[in-house]
Amino acid sequence: MNLDLAPEDREFQQEVRDFFANSIPEEWKKTVRAGLRLSPENLVAYQRRLADRGWGAPTWPKEYGGTGWSPQQLHIFWSEASAADAPAQFHQGLELIGPIIFTYGSQVQKDFYLPRIISGEDWWCQGYSEPGAGSDLAALRTRAARDGDDYVVNGHKMWTSYAHVADRMFILARTSTEGRRQQGISLMLVDMDTPGIRISPIHTLDEKHHTNEVFLDDVRIPAANVVGEEGMGWNYGKVLLDRERMVAAATAMFLPQTLRAVREAATRRRTAQGSLIDKPEFKARLAQIEIEAMAVQAMVLRLLADAASGADSGPRGSMVKLRWSELTQQATALWVEALGPKAQHFAALDDESVLPDDMPFALKGALYARVTTIYGGSSEIQRNIIARRALGL
Amino acid sequence: MQFAYNDEQQMLHDSAVRFGSDEWNAADRLKRLAEVGEGAARRWAQMAELGWLMLPIAEDDGGLGGGPVEVMAIVEGVGRHLMTDAYVSHCVLPAALIAGGGGHCAALLEQIGAGEVRIAAALVEEQGFDVAVISTRAVADGDTFRLTGAKAHVEDGADADWYLVSARTSGVSGEREGVSLFLVPRGADGLTVQRFRSVDSHRHCNLDLIDVAGIPVGAIGEAAYRIEAALDRAIVAHLAEAVGSMEAAVAATLDYVRTRQQFGTPIGSFQVVQHKVVDMSIACEEARALTMVATSQLASGGDASSLIAAAKVRVAQCGIAVAQQAVQLHGGVGTSEELIVSHHLRRQMMLDLAHGDRDHHKARFAELTR
DSSP, X not given: OBOOOOHHHHHHHHHHHHHXXXXXXXXXXXXXXXXXXXXXHHHHHHHHHHHHTTOSOTTSOGGGTOOOOOHHHHHHHHHHHHHTTOOOOOHIIIIIIHHHHHHHSOHHHHXXXXXXXXXXXXXXXXXXXXXXBSSSGGGOOOEEEEETTEEEEEEEEOOOTTTTTOSEEEEEEESOOSSSTTTTEEEEEEETTSTTEEEEXXXXXXXXXXXXXXXXXXXXXXXXXXXXXXXXXXXXXXXXXXXXXXXXXXXXXXXXXHHHHHHHHHHHOEETTEEGGGSHHHHHHHHHHHHHHHHHHHHHHHHHHHHHHTOOOTTHHHHHHHHHHHHHHHHHHHHHHHHGGGGGOOSOSSOGGGSOTTTTHHHHHHHHGGGGGTTTSOHXXXXXXXXXXXXXX | OBOSOOHHHHHHHHXXXXXXXXXXXXXGHHHXXXXXXXXXXXXXXXXXXXXXXXXXXXXXXXXXXXXXXXXXXXXXXXXXXXXXXOHIIIIIHHHHHHTTOOTTHHHHHHHHHHTOOOEEEEOBBTTBSOXXXXXXXXXXXXXXXEEEXXXXXXXXXXXXXXXXXXXXXXXXXXXXXXXXXXXXXXXXXXXXXXXXXXTTSOEEEEEEEEEEEEEEESSTTBHHHHHXXXXXXXXHHHHHHHHHHHHHHXXXXXXXXXXXXXXXXXXXXXXXXXXHHHHHHHXXXXXXXXXXXXXXXXXXXXXXXXXXXXXXXXXXXXXXXXXXXXXXXXXXXXXXXXXXXXXXXXXXXXXXXXXXXXXXXXXXXHHHTO
């Protein structure tokens, strides 16, 4: 057992640290620390800067334009990014559809789509969930009927995050109703400019526009845009199961950003007995979350060590996702608590200067965090997965 | 970055697990616990023969020079089989406390390694777990010192031959300077040993000292650092013990829910039961990952103090929660003396108290990360 950095890893660490030094604009930091996404323009700008440095796709193999970094290097990269208050890269192209394309896509698809993901030219959204198909995704009803060289797609997608920004969407649609429910589902790449697509925003409790309903009415999708074989779309999702541990790991690495925000807010907050950060009860509660965050970081290290040695990490990706999402909820909630009555200042009615430090980011972050235990496989589904796959129950 | 044990560490681990299943078979546990003196002496001699007792002693002192990771490999097995043999208290901790301590220490290290002597550490007092908060005083008297005061919670101290007693040679309670460390033999004049058993069948004591002669260990007035460094070794070893115990409790629970039938089906088919077992296994993973990172950091010689404090808190929380749920999911029988899960719960509760409980280490973590 040895977790020390090798000399070449130390050099790499310095290189990454230099890259991030003073590079994140001050106005990004509160959004980032709240676990909220930056505006699409800013995220694209960030993606371009990474791509210019050759670091656009940290988790991809070199042959597809990725960095080919080892898990140890990824850990260093994410640690430094987190420490610099850099945002997490938008994941739907990089971590969801990109790997499916480079694993199952045609040469034409690889050549066209992959560079555009890395450069930030294409923003992708995921058209999976439907009104009747959430955790039970195989219940999806969107139909794709073959018509010459095209498929004609009709259906209704829900919770399509950033569809209002995206250039492209990958969808699961039913190309057959024969056999098991999981059969007859195909994975297709859709240009958002295609006629027949209508996007309607879903207003959420944090009052930030993240997500949408997408209606597809007689949308014609070229057959060449099917990934892999028709009817095999369900199976392609499996490549993600293995990669999800990396997504979970990367996300969990950014937890300390929120905790720094809590610390700073509590240091600023005056109470009758002095600064809030010095009150024993508050100190104990912050320490508790910080300690649990350290445990999650340790789990991430172990996960990456598995990846490095090619070992199966079993359910550890699900475990990290479960624990990280609970902790991001607790950390953002403690931030709001640290603000005290100032957390009421959500939106200015007249002059913006009425808003105190950290608002409305902290409160939006706390509200947005509620979705983290629901998206990407709810906590209940994650527990089912662990019970079945790891414990054999 | 390497989490797995190397071959040598794996051999130690396998040896400990084998020893545990031979000597501490769960079915014979109550019998083992009943044969206190004899059984304990026999097992201690076996541990010496296996080389475990030489393991944490430096090679220069005639030991095997094992570090925290090697110790972890052994102690995981101690936890898995709930051995009451005080490997951490009578070997890991005293060896770290007296290493390089001069005088008698070299000879005592050799005796520890050979299993010929048991030394327990008397480091804290009634006021709590902080090693600087002590009032026992030591006054120079020629070549020796005279100690007067009271020590509390001497881990596994009931059957020790020697005590390592911290006492103040200057300053007042709370100051790190002025803390010194002394060796006191069990039969010393003026020493009263008040022995007691804890619910996990470990045997501890309190000490009363009135003008007791003590032999100094290390530099006078500067023992706080030595004590804290040694306690870090003992604490990470106890973390590994807790992890071994937790994993065994989860394994026992998994076996049970797969076989126990109610309503005509194994109770493990119920989702509410499944999710509880999942939470237990997540707690194990948290505790194991944190223990490994803390142990590795200590082994590499870097500053591990806040990490160890964090791990002490979290492993105790996870360990107690896991053992409580293990009892819960076993139902009524889980509360019986006969079933091993009830012993895991009792040990987890007591491990939390050894060398500082959750609250103490949480406050310490907060101070260290200010």
